[in-house]
Amino acid sequence: xxxxxxxxxxxxxxxxREALPHLDSVYRFARSLTRDDTAAEDLAQDTFLQAxxxxxxxxxxxxxxxxxxxxxxxxxxxQAPRTQREEATDSxxxxxxxxxxxxxSLVETDPHGQFLEMPDLRDRLSQELLRLPEEYREVVVLxxxxxxxxxxxxxxxxxxxxxxxxxxxxxxxxxxxxxIEFARDAGIVADARSGGSx
Amino acid sequence: xxxxxxxxxxxxxYLDGELPVSDVxxxxxxxxxxxxxxxxxxxxxxxxxAVAHAGTGPGPRPAFAERVRAALGSTES
Numbered sequence: 001x002x003x004x005x006x007x008x009x010x011x012x013x014x015x016x017r018e019a020l021p022h023l024d025s026v027y028r029f030a031r032s033l034t035r036d037d038t039a040a041e042d043l044a045q046d047t048f049l050q051a052x053x054x055x056x057x058x059x060x061x062x063x064x065x066x067x068x069x070x071x072x073x074x075x076x077x078x079q080a081p082r083t084q085r086e087e088a089t090d091s092x093x094x095x096x097x098x099x100x101x102x103x104x105s106l107v108e109t110d111p112h113g114q115f116l117e118m119p120d121l122r123d124r125l126s127q128e129l130l131r132l133p134e135e136y137r138e139v140v141v142l143x144x145x146x147x148x149x150x151x152x153x154x155x156x157x158x159x160x161x162x163x164x165x166x167x168x169x170x171x172x173x174x175x176x177x178x179x180i181e182f183a184r185d186a187g188i189v190a191d192a193r194s195g196g197s198x
Numbered sequence: 199x200x201x202x203x204x205x206x207x208x209x210x211x212y213l214d215g216e217l218p219v220s221d222v223x224x225x226x227x228x229x230x231x232x233x234x235x236x237x238x239x240x241x242x243x244x245x246x247x248a249v250a251h252a253g254t255g256p257g258p259r260p261a262f263a264e265r266v267r268a269a270l271g272s273t274e275s
Contacts, residue, residue, distance in 0.1 A: 015270075023266060027258040041258060045266050052270055093207045100206040103238050116244045125252040143214065144246055145253035150216055169210055176245065 015055050018064045019048065025146060026068050032141040033076045035130050043079070047072040066148060070156045073138065092162065095169030102176055106183075115183045128178040136171030143168050200224045205235050213242055 026047055031040035050071050051058070058067055115121055129137065142148045142156065143164075150168075154161045200221075205228050211217050212225050229239050 020263075020266075023263055024257050027262065028255055031255055032253065037256075037259075041262055041265070044258070044262075045269055048266050049269055049273060052273060092211075096207050096210055097203075099242075100209070100238060103241055106241075116241075116248050122248060122252055125248055126255070129249065129253050140249065141253055144249040147250075150214070165211075172210070172245075172249070175249065 011055060014060060015052055018058075018060065019051055019055075019068060022065045022068055023048070025065060026072055029069055029141060029146060030072055030076070032130070032137060032145070033073070033134065043072060043076060046075050050075060063152060065146075066152045066156055069142065069146070069148070073156060092165035092169050095166060095173055099169065099173045099176060102173065102180065106180055116179075120186070121179060121182065124182045125175065125179060128175050131178075132171055132174060136167050136174065139164055139167040140171040140175070144172075200228050202228075202232060202235055205229065205232070206238065209235075209239060209242055213239075213246060 023044070027040055027044040030043040030047065031037065034040045034043055047068060051068055054071070058064065129140065132140065138157070139153060142153045143150070148156070150161050150164050153164045153168075157164065205212075205225055208217060208221065208225065212222065217225070229236050
């Protein structure tokens, strides 16, 4: 059933109610894409201006945050066109198993995963996240920071769910590889590369 | 009955709450009794919590909301 047209005041009130509460989340998503505070503010503001111009296309009561992420991500893609990268072609299943093997190499020296609790390591994780190639970073941020479902992320990015999974799992595995390397270099866990069963 | 290999393949989907209910129960039962998979599950759980924490990052400046409202004020839908 079509939604009755709202007058300007009602429209603005609906926008204030549904869209503007997401300012912080959109800013944080924009910052994860741009990796810069000023560029993030510009991108987030442009997102809300674009959302307001297109507000008549939004269906009230649907996932407004995902709709805003879509606009933000499209604006970003227009600002910073990506060169065609080599896509992760491994299946999500293989990525999961690779992460399990990675963990197996660690578990002998840190069976309880204590190293994830270390403050230095948390800082390192923030850095590693920003270092991920953008196509992995955006999926990891949408899933693990913004708590969006695979299906929603697929809609935001305009890709199949299988692609979301393979990028997400590859991104997570890259983060774990970086963390484990850091932990070994810092002597937090023993170097199991030479002998451990993987 | 799902085995270790099957659990490892689907662990992230399990943790993400993306599996059908019919698959969830088998994995939950396996994790409860498997000395090999349970530590992996705990590790990945802690890892995802750490990513969520690390990725949140600083929020916008306090003046940002006002800036956006001002910009919106000069436009019409």
